[in-house]
Every structure is written in C-alpha cells, then in structure tokens.
Amino acid sequence: xxxxxPTLLPEQLLSINGVVLGIAEAGxxxxxxxxxLVMLLDEGTQVVxxxxxxxxxxxxxxxxxxxxxxxxxxxxxxxxxxxNAGTGEAGIQHALFTCSELARLLGCTAxxxxxxxxxxxxxPLPVDKIVAGLPAAVAHSKADNWFGAAQAIMxxxxxxxxxxxxxxxGGKTVTITGIAKGSGMIRPNMATMLGYVATDAVITRDLxxxxxxxxxxxxxxxxxxxxDTSTNDAFVVMATGKAGHQxxxxxxxxxxxxxxxxxxxxxxELAKMIVRDGEGATKFITVQVDAGRDADECAKVAYxxxxxxxxxxxxxxxxxxxxxxxxxxxxxxxxxxxxxxxxLYLDNVLVAELGGRASNYREEDGQRVMNxxxxxxxxxxxxxxxxxxxxxxxxxxxYVKINASYRS
Amino acid sequence: xxxxxPTLLPEQLLSINGVVLGIAEAGxxxxxxxxxLVMLLDEGTQVVxxxxxxxxxxxxxxxxxxxxxxxxxxxxxxxxxxxNAGTGEAGIQHALFTCSELARLLGCTAxxxxxxxxxxxxxPLPVDKIVAGLPAAVAHSKADNWFGAAQAIMxxxxxxxxxxxxxxxGGKTVTITGIAKGSGMIRPNMATMLGYVATDAVITRDLxxxxxxxxxxxxxxxxxxxxDTSTNDAFVVMATGKAGHQxxxxxxxxxxxxxxxxxxxxxxELAKMIVRDGEGATKFITVQVDAGRDADECAKVAYxxxxxxxxxxxxxxxxxxxxxxxxxxxxxxxxxxxxxxxxLYLDNVLVAELGGRASNYREEDGQRVMNxxxxxxxxxxxxxxxxxxxxxxxxxxxYVKINASYRS
Numbered sequence: 060x061x062x063x064x065p066t067l068l069p070e071q072l073l074s075i076n077g078v079v080l081g082i083a084e085a086g087x088x089x090x091x092x093x094x095x096l097v098m099l100l101d102e103g104t105q106v107v108x109x110x111x112x113x114x115x116x117x118x119x120x121x122x123x124x125x126x127x128x129x130x131x132x133x134x135x136x137x138x139x140x141x142x143n144a145g146t147g148e149a150g151i152q153h154a155l156f157t158c159s160e161l162a163r164l165l166g167c168t169a170x171x172x173x174x175x176x177x178x179x180x181x182x183p184l185p186v187d188k189i190v191a192g193l194p195a196a197v198a199h200s201k202a203d204n205w206f207g208a209a210q211a212i213m214x215x216x217x218x219x220x221x222x223x224x225x226x227x228x229g230g231k232t233v234t235i236t237g238i239a240k241g242s243g244m245i246r247p248n249m250a251t252m253l254g255y256v257a258t259d260a261v262i263t264r265d266l267x268x269x270x271x272x273x274x275x276x277x278x279x280x281x282x283x284x285x286x287d288t289s290t291n292d293a294f295v296v297m298a299t300g301k302a303g304h305q306x307x308x309x310x311x312x313x314x315x316x317x318x319x320x321x322x323x324x325x326x327x328e329l330a331k332m333i334v335r336d337g338e339g340a341t342k343f344i345t346v347q348v349d350a351g352r353d354a355d356e357c358a359k360v361a362y363x364x365x366x367x368x369x370x371x372x373x374x375x376x377x378x379x380x381x382x383x384x385x386x387x388x389x390x391x392x393x394x395x396x397x398x399x400x401x402x403l404y405l406d407n408v409l410v411a412e413l414g415g416r417a418s419n420y421r422e423e424d425g426q427r428v429m430n431x432x433x434x435x436x437x438x439x440x441x442x443x444x445x446x447x448x449x450x451x452x453x454x455x456x457x458y459v460k461i462n463a464s465y466r467s
Numbered sequence: 468x469x470x471x472x473p474t475l476l477p478e479q480l481l482s483i484n485g486v487v488l489g490i491a492e493a494g495x496x497x498x499x500x501x502x503x504l505v506m507l508l509d510e511g512t513q514v515v516x517x518x519x520x521x522x523x524x525x526x527x528x529x530x531x532x533x534x535x536x537x538x539x540x541x542x543x544x545x546x547x548x549x550x551n552a553g554t555g556e557a558g559i560q561h562a563l564f565t566c567s568e569l570a571r572l573l574g575c576t577a578x579x580x581x582x583x584x585x586x587x588x589x590x591p592l593p594v595d596k597i598v599a600g601l602p603a604a605v606a607h608s609k610a611d612n613w614f615g616a617a618q619a620i621m622x623x624x625x626x627x628x629x630x631x632x633x634x635x636x637g638g639k640t641v642t643i644t645g646i647a648k649g650s651g652m653i654r655p656n657m658a659t660m661l662g663y664v665a666t667d668a669v670i671t672r673d674l675x676x677x678x679x680x681x682x683x684x685x686x687x688x689x690x691x692x693x694x695d696t697s698t699n700d701a702f703v704v705m706a707t708g709k710a711g712h713q714x715x716x717x718x719x720x721x722x723x724x725x726x727x728x729x730x731x732x733x734x735x736e737l738a739k740m741i742v743r744d745g746e747g748a749t750k751f752i753t754v755q756v757d758a759g760r761d762a763d764e765c766a767k768v769a770y771x772x773x774x775x776x777x778x779x780x781x782x783x784x785x786x787x788x789x790x791x792x793x794x795x796x797x798x799x800x801x802x803x804x805x806x807x808x809x810x811l812y813l814d815n816v817l818v819a820e821l822g823g824r825a826s827n828y829r830e831e832d833g834q835r836v837m838n839x840x841x842x843x844x845x846x847x848x849x850x851x852x853x854x855x856x857x858x859x860x861x862x863x864x865x866y867v868k869i870n871a872s873y874r875s
Contacts, residue, residue: 114804115797115822145793147807147823180790181824368776368862369870376871382588385553389523396522399555414523415555416589454776456867462777463784 061218061336062343062432062452069206073223073234075257077101077299081200082211085192087140087178087185093211095192097161098135098255099200104299105264106132106173107271111292118143118150118184119174120293122158130170135295136161137175137253138189139214139240145181153186160190164197175293177214177240177253209238212253215461216242220332226321228314229304233260235321239329242338254279254294256325259302260318266307270319271296278326282334282450283365296322334450339457342374345435346449350442356393357447360438363391364449371454374434379425381410388438396440404437405429469626469744470751470840470860477614481631481642483665485509485707489608490619493600495548495586495593501619503597505569505604506543506663512707513672514540514581515679519700526551526558526592527582528701530566538578543703544569545583545661546597547622547648553589561594568598572605583701585622585648585661617646620661623869624650628740634729636722637712641668643729647737650746662687662702664733667710668726674715678727679704686734690742690858691773704730742858747865750782753843754857758850764801765855768846771799779862782842787833789818796846804848812845813837 078100085095100106108127110120126132136157143150158172165172176184209219223236237256262270275294300306307314335343346364351357364370367387373380384403388396403411405428410420428434486508493503508514516535518528534540544565551558562584567577584592617627631644645664670678683702708714715722743751754772759765772778775795781788792811796804811819813836818828836842 113794113797114799114801115793115806142790145790145819145823147821150823179788180794181819182790183824368866372867372870375867378871380587382550382553382590385523386521386588389521391522393522398523411553411589413555415553415558416591454867456864458776459780459783459862459864459867462780463786 060341062340064218064332064335067206067209067219067221071223072205072221073225073236074202074205075234075236075299076259076301077104078257078297079200079202080204080208081196081198082204082207083192083196083199085138085188087138087188093207094139095189095196096137096208096211097193097196097200098208099165099197100133100297101299101301102131102133104132104297105262105267106295106297107264107268108173108293108295109271109275113292115145117176118146118154119176121151122154123173123175123293126158126170126173130168132173133167133171134161134165135173135175135255136193137177137212139212140178141176141182141184142178142180143176143184146183150184153184156186157189161193161197164193173295175253177212205236205238212238212240214240214242215338216240217336220329220336222325222328224321224325226317228260228302228317231302231304233258233302233304233318233321235260235325237325237329239333241333242336253292254326254329255297256295256322257297257299258318258322259299260307261300261302261304262298262307262315262318266310266315267296267298269310270315270322273319274323274326277323278330281448282330283362294326331450334452337452338461339455339459340452341432341455342453343433344374344451344453346451347435347437347446349437349439349446351440351445351447352443354445354447357440357445358449359393360388360391360440361447361449363387364436364438365451368454371451374429374453375455377426377429379405379422379429381405381425384436385411397442400441402439402441404439406435468749470748472626472740472743475614475617475627475629479631480613480629481633481644482610482613483642483644483707484667484709485512486665486705487608487610488612488616489604489606490612490615491600491604491607493546493596495546495596501615502547503600503604504545504616504619505601505608506616507573507605507608508541508705509707509709510539510541512540512705513670513675514703514705515672515676516581516701516703517679517683521700523553525584526554527562527584529559530562531581531583531701534566534578534581538576540581541575541579542569542573543581543583543663544601545585545620547620548586549584549590549592550586550588551584551592554591558592561592564594565597569601569605572601581703583661585620613644613646617648620646620648622648622650623746624648625744628737628744630733630736630740632729632733634725636668636710636725639710639712641666641710641712641726641729643668643733645733645737647741649741650744661700662734662737663705664703664730665705665707666726666730667707668715669708669710669712670706670715670723670726674718674723675704675706677718678723678730681727682731682734685731686738689856690738691770702734739858742860745860746869747863747867748860749840749863750861751841752782752859752861753841754859755843755845755854757845757847757854759848759853759855760851762853762855765848765853766857767801768796768799768848769855769857771795772844772846773857773859776862779859782837782861783863785834785837787813787830787837789813789833792844793819805850808849810847810849812847814843
C-alpha cells in the first residue's frame, strides 16, 4: 500500500485556464480501465519538456522531442498499457499517426501534438485502438478533469498522483496543477516516468525551459524505486499565460524565482508520491548526504544506499542491520573516502562514527526509528559543503510479486 | 534452492600436500554450527591475495593485507557469524589478537597469520569465543578436511562450495583445491566474499600474484547477485611447492599458462557456485555481451542487465518480458550506443534487432527459453571486437525473505 499519501479528492485539483483534458477507454488495457488522455491547450501556451536519457528511448519520446523544437504545441496525447519502446521504425510511424489523427480532429498540424506512451516495452502499439478512442476523448474534454487525467495515466500505480498550488505573482493569483504516474522502473535520469504540470503563469519559453530543468533536478531526478531508468520518462511543463500578470522575462526577477519555487514544489510533491506508491513500498526513505566535497559525490553515496537491495529489505523488515549502510557508503565509488570521518544518523540517532558503531548507540534506538513508516538516513561525510537528498522506498515481497506478474 | 549444483561428496576433494585444515564450533553462530576454520601451511608456501575495494573494508582485511606484505604466511584463520567490519580501532585489535593467539599455538609470529571474518557488519567481534576455539581447531587439523572447511565458512549459503582439479605440469601431477562462500552482498570488486585456493604447484610469489589477478578477473569479478560489494571480500591463493616440478619462474612459460588456466577454472567454478547458490536463486543466468568497442562498455551493459531488479524478477517468473532487457541496455551508460545496430538473443533465439522486436521472434520461443533453469542472454553491440561475460541469478520472494530476516 502507498506510504502516507492522503486520499486525493477531485475537488482539490484546480483547473488551469487554457487547458482542457479528455479521457477515454481505448481498450489497450483491461476493459473498464481508462487508458487514453488528451490535453488540449489554448493557442499561445508555452510548452517545454525534459526526457529520458535511455538510449533505447521510446518512439513517442523521439517524436515529442522533435515536435517541441518545431512548433507551438496545441495538444498532448498519452496512452497507457503499451510503451511503444523497442518498436523500431514501426513505432515511430505509429506515434506520428497518432499525432496526425488527433491533429485532424483539432484542426491543427501533427507537429503541434506531443505523443506519450507508457506500459509494456517491445510490443507493437495498438495504434488503431488509440486512434479509435481519440474522438470520445476530445468530445468530453473539460477543464475540471485533472483527477480523471491522473487516473487515466496510471499503470502499476495504486493511487492517482496529482497536486495543485496557488501563488501570488505580480499581484495576480497563479495556479499550478500537476499529475504524474510511475511506480516501478524508476530511476529518472532527466525526468521520471510521466509528469505533466500546467500553469496559467505568463512566461517566455526560454525561461520556462530553464525552470523545468531546475524543477526536474530538484524533484524527479532525486527519486529511485528500483534503479531502472525507463525508456519513456518525460516531464512536461505548460504555461498558458492566462493569469494576467506581466510576462516573466528575466531569470533574475523575483517573479521567476516565485514561479520556479512553486513549480518545483509541485514537481517534488509528485515525485515523492511516486516513491510513496513505489511498487510494493511499505516505507518512505529520505537519504540525505551532507558535508561532501561536491553534489556528485553526495549523490553517489545517496544512490548507493537508495539502490542497495540489502538495505531496502532491512527497511522492509524494520531490522536495524545498519552495517549494510556502512558497506554501501564504502562501495559508493568515492575513492578517497576517509571512513573515520563519517557519521551516520538514523533520524536523529547517531549510529556510527570513527569507522564503527557509535559508543552511545543502543539497538533499541535504531529499532524505534526502523519501526516508523518514514525514515531519514543521514550521512555526514565531513569533507566539504555540498549536500544531496534522494527519496526512495523499501523493497518488499510485493515488489517481486508485482514485477513477476506484470504482464499477466 | 541452489540452481544445478551437483551434490558435493567429501571424497571428491583432493588434499594438497603442505596444507592441513582444522575446524571448530566456537559458538559465534547458533549451537551446532561450525564457525571457525584454520588453514595451516608448510614453510615455503607462497601466499597471495586480492581484497575488496570497499572503503569500509573490514578490520581483518586491513590486517591481512598488511601481513601479506611483511611475512611468509603460515596460517589463515576464518570466522563466520561476524564480519568484524565497521568496528573501528577495536576491530583491528581483535583481528590482531586472533592472529597472535593462533601464532602462539603454532610457534610462529602474528604477522605470519592472515585473519578473515564474514557475517554481520558493525557488531563487536566475539574475540574471546574465537580464541577459545583455536586450540581445538588446531588439534584436529588434517589434510583431508576440505569438505569440513567449506562447510565451516558458510553463512547464508545453502550448500558448501568446493572443487578440485589436477593438471600435468612439467611431467608432474599438480593438484588444485578451492573453497568459497558467499550468497548475498555479492558484487565483487577485486574479489568475492571469501575464496581460498591451494595448490602444490611450485611457483614464485611474483608470478602467483599475477596469476591470482588474472584468475579473479575471470571468475569472482564476473559475478553478481545483488550488486552489493561486501566489506570483507577476499580471495587467497596458496602454492605449497610440493608437486616436484621445476619452479615456474617465467610468465611466458607454458607451465605458467597451464597453472593459470587451471587455477582460473577452479576459481570460476567456485564463483559460479556462489551465483547458483545466490540468495533465493531459482535460475542461473549468463549475460554475454559481444562485439563492443572495449571490455569496459561490454561490462557496463552486462552489469546493467545483471543488476536490474525488473529483469531479475521477470526471470523468476519465467516471463519473456524482454523489453526490460532493451531498457537496461539503453540506460547502461554507453552514451553513443546506436540501438539499431544491436541484436539481443535469448540462448539462440533472436529477440530484437533494428531497434525493435525481431520479425521472426515468436513469444513461444522466448517462453521456452525462459522456462529453463539456465539461460544465456547475449547482446551483440556490433561496434567492435571486445566481449565480457557476467554470471548472475534471478530475484525471488526468497531473496527478500532471507535478507529481511538475516539477523533473526
């Protein structure tokens, strides 16, 4: 079960002026499951995205990247149940055909549509089903449909993931609403599975591109469930420009900082929801590495801990077998690490120092923290000023169960 | 259950002239479990070793490395149940005390003893129990005790791991016998958990050092169970020089090649046994990456596949969800990989080419291979001459079970 995700109510999600969403049951997944989403954008909406760095990136990722460089985007189309990845030239054709069919319905060009897919890899996209589902999705599109949209992009996710925020910018209320999906194959590298954030803020495309990179680096690029980087990762931010404040044109402006902060908060909330709903997750783990020489070595140590199956199974078992964390720090690949300088904390309990167990450490203190559903592992390297935080979950029987039976 | 390890019979293991082994129940582990091993070596035995590169390496690793540079080694002492890692300065003192107590019994110096430990990390070594067990181990030491030795070093291993081979070198029969332990926290980096190979071959120490590095690189450095590099990895080769052939003094000699080949074969057999007995393993997977530009990029691709929890759970489920393998190839970190050039085979079944599923691939062919207990994944990169092979196992409920309850 997801770890401490409050139940989401449809009315908590705020509409974004300039965006309508339509969903449909295209029959790619099992009957009764919504599996198709279209997001229709008013003219003038600025759209930017970051995408997976997987070399076997999916056909829709290749097409979406190209369309983003060519045109003003008017629509996004997302199917679940099939990733259209590892599908060669046919996959590209299927993605392009999906775009052109949606464009025909909307009266725009195929280049103004971004395609996205998520699901099984290396199986042909059932493009006919998707195309057949488009008219219904378009016909029923509406502004207050973010909850349905969050549901329609789920795969192994147990709960829909969405969040809304409002901030005051230039005397106007700016609204931000985002949805995301992802539960396994999560070790983003540029972006996570699928994340979409829309806002009515008024901002240039160049600045929005800078903003999305910052937001990604502080949200989706900080989470891991199983260390597997997906072929289909994408994170898209859309700004409709309807909020009525003066256009944000400088990266140095207060308004840019306000918007960047707000979008990053939404993205980080969504990213953490993905971890909380990580396949089989029973605990939410924050790994914080402090006082490193640079962010890179902090990340190495943090990911070594966050990816270790031994540590993740110990969290699942609530077993304070914390020597496994020392072992992971030791093999993280920081060659000149001086182990005697390192301090390891579990929440506020000092576990290890001077190369071994802290003299005041008592097993019952470690046990008390391990019993919690939310745990912070903090490693102080004592060799610099840099810090990195990574979010992950534990590793349970259910992870194996979910992934052993994914296609059945 | 271990995957296809033939039942080992004590009489299959050949004694090595110049080596006697003694075991004892020191009470570190549960009652009734042998947990202490001494290996006593005749004077003149050449001993070399390779050790973990984990920065949190165990106290006995630090002591053993130092003793190897100082002295002619006369004895090894191995305890299970406690790794003496993450134990700071006290751990070093405990390891040294173990050496000096064994040295006192044998009439040699403490520097002539190599200590080894394996088990739980970051708990104080019960050095008094170990020292109390030494006299019995020494008193009952004998040449035909390799089976008992293999049993005495087991932790989560289900079966003891040992192998003997004989080769003709310089007109004489040379015998090689090795034992190893290890089942989880296996992603060796210089060596695996614990491996000991003895031979009566006659060879200089310098050449034996070269030989051990080669043997390690082609055996223990090619396996992974869970990607966790242990704090205590060590692989030691001992040559007693009793076989009667002329001393091997040149790396260019036929005799060196013969011995290197034979020791590597023994080490590779032991390494594969570790994978076959990998925690929770139900399948033995060979990952072979061919036609890469260099061994490094082949290894990146091979380990990306061998470490992916998604792929390992699919093997457990016998589910030919092979797109996950493409995803792992894509995120392996080979930046300029051209996916259209890659071919993926499951045993002899061509699964993918030209960036997608092969046109002749049929799901039932993939299913047939996935149902086997031994599977070869072969990736042809088509961009060079280099190859690498890595051995691993699948990822089952039992891996989680074993590691969630390791200390209980």
